[in-house]
Amino acid sequence: MKDLFLLLTIFAYAGSLALYLRFLVTGKEIAGRLGTVLLGLGLVAHYFALLERSRGLHTVPYHDLYGAMSLFGWLLALTYLGLELFHRQRSVGAFVLPFILVFFVAAHLAPADRLSPPPAKGIAFAFHVTLSILAYAAFALSFVFSLVFLSEQRLLKSHKFGSVVWRLPPLELLERMSRSSVLVGLISIAIGTALGFLWVDRLHGQIWYYDPKYAVTLMLLALYVLYFHLARTATWRGARASKLCIFNFVVVILNFAVVGYLSHSHRYF
């Protein structure tokens, strides 16, 4: 019973991945629909798994690395499901679900950190962290869409493709989906960062004090704004914009993996 939601989430996400793959390979519409249903069920079970874990540790999900990773996976799934329903396109599900599954499994099978509770509390801080994680999830999605775009474009250009290409989304739709997810990310990170500054202002009585995370986050914001603009221009639309989107996500990873450890006020995201 203790691991009920954990198991339910793994089964739902794994089932969803299998069905999305089946949809991609065989084109069976019913498999795709069931994949979406299982993803929805996985989201619900994942929510309760997060809740159960937080209760067990008596803290918020993003308190430790594993909890933050699990929350990232949940927001990734949520954003993807929203985009899938908005664009009515489920053939990229097979490419997104492995990321969700990996983040969830890695987060929940690893031992929890035993850190002292952070000094940060309050709604502004909670939204700052959650919106920042949502932004990274949305950027991760645009990264996946850009990868699929480049692969599909390469296949179409080279004329060497099998049955899968017929079921991948049209290139222009992939571009739109990537832009949509970047827009979600931009809005989230803009609000999240503003809330972060607001919270720091209250905490320290001043907005500006040095933290490398600020510089990299603002650079990230600028890079994604640049992508959002360039992706619609004559010179950049298509493969070039997708490559820029992939480069931007490398900066996201850098921000997460390196800068996070250099920052004295940010822990993971």
Added chain:
Amino acid sequence: MEIVLVGLNHRTAPVEVRERVSFTAEQSRKAAEELRSRGILAETLVLSTCNRSEIYGVPPESSHESAPGLSSFLSEFHAVRADVLSVSLYHHYDREAVRHLFRVAAGLDSMLLGEAEILGQVREAYRYAHENGATGPVLNRLFQGALEVGKRVRTETELGTRPMSVASAGVKLAERIFGKMNERSALVLGAGTISEQVVNQLRDRGIARLFIMNRSRERADELAQRFGGRVVGWGEWEIALKVPDVVVSSVSAEEPVLRREMLQAAMAARGNRALFLMDLGMPRNIEAAAADLYNIYVYNLDDLKEIVEQNRHARESEVPRAEGIVDEHVGKFLSWQASVELVGLVDALRARLREERAAFIHARIETMNHLNAAERQRMETMMDELLEKLLVEPAERLRGEKELRRKIQNVEALRDLFLSNREKP
């Protein structure tokens, strides 16, 4: 409740015969009326497409003698000599007739395996016959089943998903880049047969704007008028290449018509919006080096033919799955048919047993003078109860249990066992 089918198709009859035996909508209605008024069929449906003419029907009496009558009718109706027609016609009854129709709806009997149009034609033929009151419970059920089979085969298998002609493969590829065609525009270079096929495909996919460019202005005007396009003067490349998302070229020319430099300039003018080029000319109309340009996709005739060939293999590999769906629905239909026939059989049996009971009572009980009226009444009631028990319980089981119905392969045998010819429903 026999089902009979008489018809011919692209495999059994040459096009000259198919043309003579085809039905217009009005002829279908008239033929169905005549068949019913002459007592040849009680329910009728005529399915006529460019590749087949078939009459499905339910004769008023159960016998395997309705097909010759139908053949004679076809010969008379279309004024084609019976000996000419007889070599092309096929006759199917019951299970085989059902199976044939389901295979037709699935696209398994089509000239182009898995073609999509046939399902729409079956639907239209059924709607027309139904509206004219030509169908009854059996054909209604049969054709609803056929439509379901067609839909399932198209959603559950890949029989109809992949393009099977060069034109449709090209248009489907364009959809891989742009998505739906209803907000897109296309330029067609050349106005030959293959261009027409592509224009047809583009129109079917809802292309928003169509531009036609041809050396002969007259032919371009004709094509544009027929398909609702706009003619662009031959050689006005700057204007012609600025707007369209798709360019289809099938021009007879020794040298490439579209050179790399021309396309490079056009891409700059159109802000590098993606451009899909279908080169159907032989020799090629588009310079091969143009394929390297940014956001340009070039497919020539050989590329498209290769895709069509791959798709043909893929479709063929789906045939067993489609046949499985057909068999499943044939079984369902026959099971329904048997259950309906059982209702008729049980009703006839009940009537017969009531008659027997009345005769029995009249002959035996009336002569038993030692019984008073109340005892006679009681005996009659007990006999009624016994008969109901003997008859109703097995009948209910037969209705409820599909497996049992399947075991009783031929309800006709039961009928022959219990009822004389006079009493058959």
